[in-house]
Amino acid sequence: MRNRSLYASLVSLFCFVVLMIVTPAIPQSQEYHNFADHRKFFGITNALNVISNFPFLVIGLVGLVLCYHGNYFRLSLQGEIWGWTCFYVGVAAVAVGSSYYHLKPDDARLVWDRLPMTVAFTSIIAIFIIERIDERKGTVSIIPLLLAGIISIVYWRFFDDLRPYALVQFVPCIAIPIMAILLPPMYTHSTYWLWAAGFYLLAKVLEATDEVIYGWTHHIVSGHTLKHLAAAMVPVFLTFMLAKRNVEPERQNLLKTWRVSWMKFREGNFNIGSYSYSGVAVVET
Structure with a gap:
């Protein structure tokens, strides 16, 4: 089993190196910072894109409290506690980092928007390994996965290349729904993972149609503001899942x-x- 894990790690590393060699660098487009809604309310620049991050703070803090309050989430494994703690810390930090970025969007501030998101993404992968594959391997993978996410941000910032960050962001989007469907769960209410994945996909669509939605709504709300609200539904559904689930007797x-x-x-x-x-x-x- 240990050799199999080693082989899998080596194959993954080899595929990553080949991908970095055969694909061109992806620089950060400066058009990314040009959001449709620039309106100022209550003295806040880009107000709705800033304020719409507030739900991340609420659900992140609620999740952290419930992780440690009377075992409300029934987290029976130590790795689960660490994994979900990292996830909710990342979610709460998204509110701070994304708000800071949207006050004055540029590459330097974008680091603090993306960093907490990578913490949440990589924590989810570790949690899934704990629940669906092996508790020990998942627990051990928490720190390496977090470091991989942080390194992807540092690499982008110093080399203006988004390829490692893109892998960290999009691999969980593909892997988690597939794993949720194919791997037997430890707990009930597995469909909540699919709801969460669906809302994340919706968030990416809203992000890509920022200006279009701003025009459709007659400049009431932009796609990026709605993207924040849709993305916040991801931890909301996962929190509902944790509150409702029980150990699955028949995996x-x-x-x-x-x-x-x-x-x-x-x-x-x-x-x-x-x-x-x-x-x-x-x-x-």
Whole structure:
């Protein structure tokens, strides 16, 4: 098992090196800092893009409190506590870093916007390894993954190359939904991971259509402001998941659960009143 992990790490490192060799550098476009909504309210420059970060602070602090308050989240593994602590610290820090950046957008301030996001991304990967693959490996991976995220930001800042940061940001977006569907969960309510991934995807779409949405809404709200609100729903759904979940007695991946549900539906045995989906009981009305 240890050799297999070593081989996997070496293969991943080799793929990364090859990717860095065969792909061109991706410099930070200065157009990125030109957001659609520049309005000033209450003496705050770019006010809505700044204020819309407030939900990150709220959910980050709530999550941190609940991690340590009477074991409300029922975190039974030490690695889970560390992983979720890093995640909620990252989420709360996003509010500070992103607000600081949007007050006067430039590359120097963008570092403090992206740094807490990488902490949240990499923490989630470690948590997933703990829950779905191996507790010890996931716990050990927390610090290396955090360092990888920080190094990707430092590399971008010094070499003006976004490739490592892009990997840190987008690999979890692909890996987590796939792992959530294919790997058997330790806990119930696994579908909340997919809801979180869906809202993150929505946030990226809103970010890409910043100016378009600003025009559609007749300059009421921009896509980037809505992007912050959609992205804040990611930790909200994960917090709901932690509050509701229990240990899964029968570890069965979502793909198999969906297949069983579909077979029951086709056979006419799908009982809406009593069937529970991923641990969420459906109540008859």
